[in-house]
Amino acid sequence: MSAVAPSGATSPTVPLEGLTSARLAQRRSRILGEKAIELVLFAAASVSVFVTIGIVYVLVSESVEFFRHVSIWKFLTDTQWTPLFDDAHFGIMVLLSGTLTSSAVALLIAIPLGTIIAIYLSEFAPFKIREIAKPFLELLGGVPTIIYGYFALLFVTPILQRIYPDLPGFNILAAGLVMGIMIIPYVSSISEDAMRAVPMSLREGSYAMGATRYQTAVKVVVPAAFSGIASAYILGISRAVGETMILAVAAGMQPNLTFNPLEPAATITAYIVQVALGDLPHGSIGYQTIFAAGLTLMVLTLFFNILGHALRRRFREKY
Amino acid sequence: MSAVAPPVSHDVRTIREIIARHKRWDYLFGVIGIIALMIGVLTFTALFVDMAIDGIPRLRPEFFTNFPSRRPAEAGILSAWVGSTLVMIVTAFFAVPLGVAAGVYLEEYAPKNWVTDVIEINITNLAGVPSIVYGLLALGLFVYQFGFGQSVMSAGLTLALLILPVVIVATREAIRSIPQSIREGSYALGATQWQTTKDHIIPYSAAGILTGVIIGMARAIGETAPVITIGALTFIAFLPPSPVTASPPFLNFEWLWSPFSVMPIQMFNWTSRPEAAFHKNAAAAGFVLVLMTLAMNGLAIWLRYRLRKNIKW
Numbered sequence: 001m002s003a004v005a006p007s008g009a010t011s012p013t014v015p016l017e018g019l020t021s022a023r024l025a026q027r028r029s030r031i032l033g034e035k036a037i038e039l040v041l042f043a044a045a046s047v048s049v050f051v052t053i054g055i056v057y058v059l060v061s062e063s064v065e066f067f068r069h070v071s072i073w074k075f076l077t078d079t080q081w082t083p084l085f086d087d088a089h090f091g092i093m094v095l096l097s098g099t100l101t102s103s104a105v106a107l108l109i110a111i112p113l114g115t116i117i118a119i120y121l122s123e124f125a126p127f128k129i130r131e132i133a134k135p136f137l138e139l140l141g142g143v144p145t146i147i148y149g150y151f152a153l154l155f156v157t158p159i160l161q162r163i164y165p166d167l168p169g170f171n172i173l174a175a176g177l178v179m180g181i182m183i184i185p186y187v188s189s190i191s192e193d194a195m196r197a198v199p200m201s202l203r204e205g206s207y208a209m210g211a212t213r214y215q216t217a218v219k220v221v222v223p224a225a226f227s228g229i230a231s232a233y234i235l236g237i238s239r240a241v242g243e244t245m246i247l248a249v250a251a252g253m254q255p256n257l258t259f260n261p262l263e264p265a266a267t268i269t270a271y272i273v274q275v276a277l278g279d280l281p282h283g284s285i286g287y288q289t290i291f292a293a294g295l296t297l298m299v300l301t302l303f304f305n306i307l308g309h310a311l312r313r314r315f316r317e318k319y
Numbered sequence: 320m321s322a323v324a325p326p327v328s329h330d331v332r333t334i335r336e337i338i339a340r341h342k343r344w345d346y347l348f349g350v351i352g353i354i355a356l357m358i359g360v361l362t363f364t365a366l367f368v369d370m371a372i373d374g375i376p377r378l379r380p381e382f383f384t385n386f387p388s389r390r391p392a393e394a395g396i397l398s399a400w401v402g403s404t405l406v407m408i409v410t411a412f413f414a415v416p417l418g419v420a421a422g423v424y425l426e427e428y429a430p431k432n433w434v435t436d437v438i439e440i441n442i443t444n445l446a447g448v449p450s451i452v453y454g455l456l457a458l459g460l461f462v463y464q465f466g467f468g469q470s471v472m473s474a475g476l477t478l479a480l481l482i483l484p485v486v487i488v489a490t491r492e493a494i495r496s497i498p499q500s501i502r503e504g505s506y507a508l509g510a511t512q513w514q515t516t517k518d519h520i521i522p523y524s525a526a527g528i529l530t531g532v533i534i535g536m537a538r539a540i541g542e543t544a545p546v547i548t549i550g551a552l553t554f555i556a557f558l559p560p561s562p563v564t565a566s567p568p569f570l571n572f573e574w575l576w577s578p579f580s581v582m583p584i585q586m587f588n589w590t591s592r593p594e595a596a597f598h599k600n601a602a603a604a605g606f607v608l609v610l611m612t613l614a615m616n617g618l619a620i621w622l623r624y625r626l627r628k629n630i631k632w
Contacts, residue, residue: 030511037513038428044420045429048442048487051480055452058459113355120352133356135620140363142534142616144541146583147605150590151366154598181362212341214348235447242449244544245583249590269451269544276454276548282463290548294455298448305447 059298062291069285075292081255081271083289090289092296094257098265099300102176102247103240105261109180110236114187115229121188122195123217134189141185149249152178157250170252170264179246187236194228195221227312234308238301244269268293370609374602382603386556387585391596396604398555399585402471403540405559405574406581409475410539414482415532419521421483422490422528427516446484453481454548462549469550471559472575477545482535489531493524526626530619537615541608543583553588555580582608 067075070090078091117137121130156174161167198221206216222229252264253274266274272290280286385395421442429435457477467473497520505515521528559577582604589601 034511034513038424041420041424041428044417045424045438047417047421048445048483049438051445051456051483052441054460055448055456058456059452062459113358116352116355117359120349120355124349124352129356135624136363137359138620139613139616140359142537142541142612143363143366144543144583144608144612146541146543146586146590147366147370147609150586150601150605151369153590155365155369178362181359184359212345214344215341217348238447238449242451244449244451245587248544249587269449272451272455273544273547276458276550277553291455291459294452298452301447301449305444 055298059291059295062288063295066285066288066292069288070292079257081266084286088285090292091257092268092293094255095266095268095271095293096296096300097257097259098172098247098251098255098267098270099241099297101259101261101265102172102179102243102251102267103237105173105176106179106183106240106243107233107236109177110183110187110240111233113180114184114232114236115191117184117188118191118195118229118232119217119222122192123213123221137185137188141182141189143182145182145243145245146249148178148182149175149246152246152250164262167262168252168264170250170254171262172251172265173261175247175250176261178250179240179243182243182246183236183239186239187232190232190235191225191229194225194232197228198224226315230311230315231308234304234311237304241300241304242269242297244273248273268297367609370602370606372602373599374604374606377599377603378606387554387580387588388556391594391600394589394597394600396582396585396607398558399580399582399604400607401558402551402555402579403581405471405579406474406478406546407536407540409471409575410478410482411532411536413476413479414486414535414539417479418483418486418532418535419490419528422487422494423516423520425487426491426494427512427520442484442487446488450481450542451544451548453477454545456480457545457549468576469552469578470576471579473549474546474551474579474581477549478539478542481542481545482539485535485538486528486531489534490524490528493527493531494520496527497523526622530622530626533615533619533622537612537619540581540615541583541612543581543587546581547584547587551584552578552580553584582611 075090075092077093078089079093080089080091081094082089117133121133125133152174153170156178157167157169157171160171160174167173202220202224203216206220211219247267248270251267251270253266253270254264255271256263256265258265271293275286275290381393382395383400384397385393386397387399388394425435425439429438454477457473457480461467461473461476462469467476501519501523502515505519510518555578559574559579560571561574586601586604586608589597589604592598
């Protein structure tokens with residue numbers, strides 16, 4: 001083999017010096033091209049940073065305009081939300097109560113069910129069931145939320161009304177329940193990934209001590225995977241707080257300061273939709289309220305994300 | 320066994336009882352797990368069947384060729400599906416190149432420094448931002464600051480930004496599964512980094528990237544809140560100008576700046592009306608929408624499954 005290789009590439013008739021300088025020039029242009037490409041790719045990657053800056057800029061700059069008219073204290077403590085009336089009140093508490101109540105209902109469904117499904121799929125389920133269930137859950141997570149909204153309003157609410165006849169047509173309960181089902185796949189898939197990342201030797205140790213599957217799952221695997229499971233819960237909370245269409249369709253758009261899931265109430269997101277559907281002039285106070293509401297939403301999700309980060313730190317297990 | 324003394328046998332019985340009790344717990348949890356899964360499955364089935372029963376009778380050809388109307392029996396989804404298609408074209412046009420380029424940069428080029436860290440943390444955080452906030456971003460920035468108006472362009476750009484993290488993450492995962500030896504082989508033959516990337520890394524990760532793009536597009540097509548926020552119309556009885564014209568230059572980009580509606584907004588509009596007849600239309604539109612997203616997600620899952628089976632480096 002070695003006899004074939006060396007001489008073929010360089011032709012002996014070309015003077016050596018010209019050849020090297022041509023090669024060097026080619027090399028230089030190549031390096032320049034490489035640098036240019038790297039720069040373009042870097043620009044693409046930094047778009048995401050500009051998106052974040054854009055979000056913060058838009059929310060804050062419009063909210064600053066809003067808070068020139070309404071004091072932050074009033075915004076946080078007023079118990080009425082009537083931004084479009086003559087006697088305008090801007091109490092974000094009202095919308096926040098709807099958001100928190102509906103999220104609580106959703107999480108009461110999604111966190112227990114999602115965790116059980118994750119434990120079952122990771123520790124108990126036979127291979128066949130897991131192979132079918134995982135893609136199915138993924139499909140469930142891919143259904144557009146407006147479809148869930150339709151389902152909550154026109155299927156779940158009538159059923160609940162049969163059990164509890166006084167339930168109004170718009171209510172937090174139906175919206176929250178359906179939202180909980182929608183969030184299950186997010187909670188279960190991330191929790192399951194975390195549990196499957198727990199090394200086999202931990203389970204084997206537990207079995208060797210005579211523990212059953214259930215004991216191993218609950219006392220060994222779940223604590224070991226808890227930092228991942230916590231991230232799954234946090235993601236579930238962010239989804240619930242930011243969910244829009246299910247609530248806009250099924251929970252009504254009437255601002256209502258309540259923590260009772262049997263009542264209708266507007267959430268922060270539903271209010272934004274309601275204003276966007278109308279025709280508010282750009283720059284009016286009504287237009288600015290949706291940015292103040294959006295900023296509140298961002299602060300809320302940011303708070304939960306920081307909490308999640310702290311939880312992950314606190315419970316991180318190293319193997 | 321009969322040789323065992325009575326007191327020991329008593330212990331054995333106690334131990335057996337404990338074991339049996341724990342095994343019952345095992346069994347019980349298995350059943351609870353199946354029930355929990357079934358709740359998900361049953362909800363989904365109920366949703367699908369309910370929508371199919373109400374919606375399928377409305378699914379005649381006119382439903383796809385009629386504009387929305389005040390009379391529910393004549394209303395159709397023409398402007399909605401055309402709008403959705405056009406918005407998706409814009410979304411894909413921006414999200415795919417940007418997302419793939421960003422993914423390639425982060426996997427193949429990015430040095431380990433704080434700039435890279437910031438970009439990475441940022442992408443993770445963006446994936447958790449509620450979609451309606453993207454709508455507010457677009458309303459403030461695209462609609463008013465850039466003056467794009469409430470157009471196909473604004474909506475497409477918004478959804479592109481929304482699914483960007485999905486495309487980036489999918490690209491990175493696909494690239495990460497390519498073994499180092501492929502790159503080394505390419506460099507050994509004198510290829511530059513870009514030649515290695517474009518001739519090896521991108522082609523080999525194409526199927527994985529495609530999976531991510533399909534999942535992202537499926538999400539974008541069903542996304543309602545951000546598109547409502549930028550001010551898409553809920554009732555529209557005309558189509559954007561045709562992208563193809565009979566006279567040169569044959570292509571017309573007027574449609575980018577046209578007002579529009581999309582499928583989920585049409586469905587929202589019909590759902591929020593009090594008349595039950597419109598709810599049938601909503602069910603029909605929803606059925607079409609669910610079939611579309613299911614088909615896209617199914618395709619992506621199948622692609623990934625094939626990929627996992629076929630590639631053995």
